Amino acid sequence: MQNANVALLSSAPFNTPIGKSVNDYLFCPQNLSDYQIGALQSLTLVNKAMVNARQPFSGVSPHRLAQQVNQINLATPAASFENVLSEVESIYLNNAVYFHHPDYVAHLNCPVAYPAVLAEQILSAVNTSVDTWDQSGGATLIEQKLINWTCEQLGFDSQADGIFTSGGTQSNLMGMLMAREQAVARYCPEHCVKHQGLPAIASKFRIFTSQLSHFSIQKAAALLGLGYESVIAVATDAQFKMDPTALSQAIDTAKLHGLIPICINATAGTTDYGSIDNLDQLAQIARQHAMWFHVDAAYGGGLLLSEQYRHRLSGIEHADSVTLDYHKSFMQPVSSSAFLCRNRQHFSHITLHSDYLNPLCEKDQGYPNLVDKSLQTTRRFDALKLWMTLRMMGPALLGEGIDNILALARQCYDLLYTHPDFEVLNDPELSAIVFRFAPAGLTNTTPDELNPAIRDAFLQSGEAMIARTQVAGAHYLKFTLLNPATTITDLQRVVQRISELGWALMRENQ
Numbered sequence: 001m002q003n004a005n006v007a008l009l010s011s012a013p014f015n016t017p018i019g020k021s022v023n024d025y026l027f028c029p030q031n032l033s034d035y036q037i038g039a040l041q042s043l044t045l046v047n048k049a050m051v052n053a054r055q056p057f058s059g060v061s062p063h064r065l066a067q068q069v070n071q072i073n074l075a076t077p078a079a080s081f082e083n084v085l086s087e088v089e090s091i092y093l094n095n096a097v098y099f100h101h102p103d104y105v106a107h108l109n110c111p112v113a114y115p116a117v118l119a120e121q122i123l124s125a126v127n128t129s130v131d132t133w134d135q136s137g138g139a140t141l142i143e144q145k146l147i148n149w150t151c152e153q154l155g156f157d158s159q160a161d162g163i164f165t166s167g168g169t170q171s172n173l174m175g176m177l178m179a180r181e182q183a184v185a186r187y188c189p190e191h192c193v194k195h196q197g198l199p200a201i202a203s204k205f206r207i208f209t210s211q212l213s214h215f216s217i218q219k220a221a222a223l224l225g226l227g228y229e230s231v232i233a234v235a236t237d238a239q240f241k242m243d244p245t246a247l248s249q250a251i252d253t254a255k256l257h258g259l260i261p262i263c264i265n266a267t268a269g270t271t272d273y274g275s276i277d278n279l280d281q282l283a284q285i286a287r288q289h290a291m292w293f294h295v296d297a298a299y300g301g302g303l304l305l306s307e308q309y310r311h312r313l314s315g316i317e318h319a320d321s322v323t324l325d326y327h328k329s330f331m332q333p334v335s336s337s338a339f340l341c342r343n344r345q346h347f348s349h350i351t352l353h354s355d356y357l358n359p360l361c362e363k364d365q366g367y368p369n370l371v372d373k374s375l376q377t378t379r380r381f382d383a384l385k386l387w388m389t390l391r392m393m394g395p396a397l398l399g400e401g402i403d404n405i406l407a408l409a410r411q412c413y414d415l416l417y418t419h420p421d422f423e424v425l426n427d428p429e430l431s432a433i434v435f436r437f438a439p440a441g442l443t444n445t446t447p448d449e450l451n452p453a454i455r456d457a458f459l460q461s462g463e464a465m466i467a468r469t470q471v472a473g474a475h476y477l478k479f480t481l482l483n484p485a486t487t488i489t490d491l492q493r494v495v496q497r498i499s500e501l502g503w504a505l506m507r508e509n510q
């Protein structure tokens, strides 16, 4: 019934000739009927692309697709809107990677909740920027309420605050920035980094993070003037969690060498294994050494909503700051992420008042200007997506999705563990499983040759999308499950194909 409606409306002629006048294309009441027709045609196209996506990717090579893209002359517009759409279809939609497809099991990309897609439409149309009250109005309050809600989920009290960011990378940068500032305040209290840049003592600052933590920690250290060498990679245990004993030893050793440990970054959901560091224990070590405690829950943050697995994040309430990606485990479209801080005072390190944008007097007048807490100035109103998702679904359903994904990961682990062709490295705490094709009786070839070849074959056929990783120099494959609609039957099919490909490649090598 609904589909029939869309089809009917979309067959209406779209009669704005391209190239009339600039005002004909403004998003304003006069042009809304044209927009509406265009919107329905676009939606029909997306619908067709998603229905037709029998596999997650076409497998096209970048070289072949580039030829098509390069042929398009941007100097002159297309002859009609239909032409624009068919161009988009052929270079983008037919060759996009579809995260809603059950055979997409590669990276940390989730299928999205459609209430969030509806929100995208609204927020882009209004084009709010949530930097200042006078560019956003109500949007600022919506974002702030979601930030407060997230802080409550973390177990933070009313001293906490936060901000939406572009992603975990930016959130981690903010976390490391606050760690650096706290250390300067402690070890060099007369110094103000904002005005004077880094003090000499900053060359002694050290950040401790597990060897499996996200590379954005290193990136942040470099951007903050501390350098890659300030990041000390701590060994992980058999469960791929930061080893607390190794951590304590590394801190002591650093101190012996006259270095200054300033921060522990715990990962709640490593990108490769989904392993969650022992937050309670690491928090205690951080407190003992007066270090900043940041928790990178970019991946694992979704557990906050799970009744069954929330306890796996126990200790996160002790964090000084937290990174959380709604675009990973809250079914949100890119981008949607947050940085949360247990004590809002720390945001003063990034506040800069400008006469034109957010003068200090406005703060006294009670106008909330979120730019005071953000690295960005003009900023998307991504919060509306999470807002509409929560208002339509409620947090419990999102949590149920997480429960289903974790249950699926366990079934998948059992499948691989009992399969004679595979070796599995981790019993998944979240939904990432690292494994490799390594059957007994391989001749003339090794798993290290076969596994990268298997992954390349999938990338070139597009029939399923799987990830790869390396463990101590050896090549592995990886599944990351974030789709609550994926079933074990889907995964059985993918595993079966990996096995078939593996054996076929082995025969080729003979």
Ligand SMILES: *Cc1c(COP(=O)(O)O)cnc(C)c1O
Pocket (backbone or CB within 6 Å): 108, 166, 167, 168, 169, 170, 172, 213, 214, 216, 267, 269, 270, 271, 296, 297, 298, 299, 325, 337
């Ligand atoms: C994905 C990820 C990040 C980076 O987040 P983006 O949103 O991609 O910038 C950081 N940390 C962890 C553990 C991640 O999985």
